[in-house]
Amino acid sequence: MATPAGAIDDAALLQAAEAALRQAYAKYSDFRVGAALLTSSGRVFHGCNVEIISFPVGRCAERNAIAAAVLGEGPTMRIARLVVAAEFRGGIAACSPCGACRQAIVEFGADATVLYRDAGAALSDLIDPTGSWPLMVGRRRCDRTKPYCRRVRRP
Numbered sequence: 001m002a003t004p005a006g007a008i009d010d011a012a013l014l015q016a017a018e019a020a021l022r023q024a025y026a027k028y029s030d031f032r033v034g035a036a037l038l039t040s041s042g043r044v045f046h047g048c049n050v051e052i053i054s055f056p057v058g059r060c061a062e063r064n065a066i067a068a069a070v071l072g073e074g075p076t077m078r079i080a081r082l083v084v085a086a087e088f089r090g091g092i093a094a095c096s097p098c099g100a101c102r103q104a105i106v107e108f109g110a111d112a113t114v115l116y117r118d119a120g121a122a123l124s125d126l127i128d129p130t131g132s133w134p135l136m137v138g139r140r141r142c143d144r145t146k147p148y149c150r151r152v153r154r155p
């Protein structure tokens with residue numbers, strides 16, 4: 001899904017992520033996730049999780065949003081901001097991107113801002129002072145002055 005360009009702020013991205021999670025195919029876990037990303041060109045793309053009974057075959061909302069954005073803008077698509085929202089059995093659940101999604105986000109937006117709706121329904125920044133990007137490789141333009149950059153191991 002894509003939303004036309006316009007004045008997109010984090011509240012609008014959260015609203016888009018919440019709309020996306022309502023479309024989730026989460027029949028096995030009832031854990032619904034929606035993601036909305038803003039590309040550097042100003043377009044918004046959404047994704048929801050799609051579970052398959054063979055667990056690893058399903059896809060996360062974040063990577064489905066990225067796939068939609070690549071489809072919409074091509075291989076040069078870059079992520080500027082990404083917001084994730086989740087619900088478990090109808091209640092708000094805190095859910096930050098998994099390791100695979102973090103790696104995919106870095107592939108298309110090494111400098112992207114990643115926010116997720118926390119249990120209190122506020123938006124939390126994934127890259128916080130405690131560092132939350134521990135396992136990614138390939139982060140481009142790393143200046144090694146940020147805490148999370150120091151945790152990246154390079155081959």
Ligand SMILES: [Zn+2]
Nearest residue numbers: 060097098101
């Ligand atoms: Zn994921």
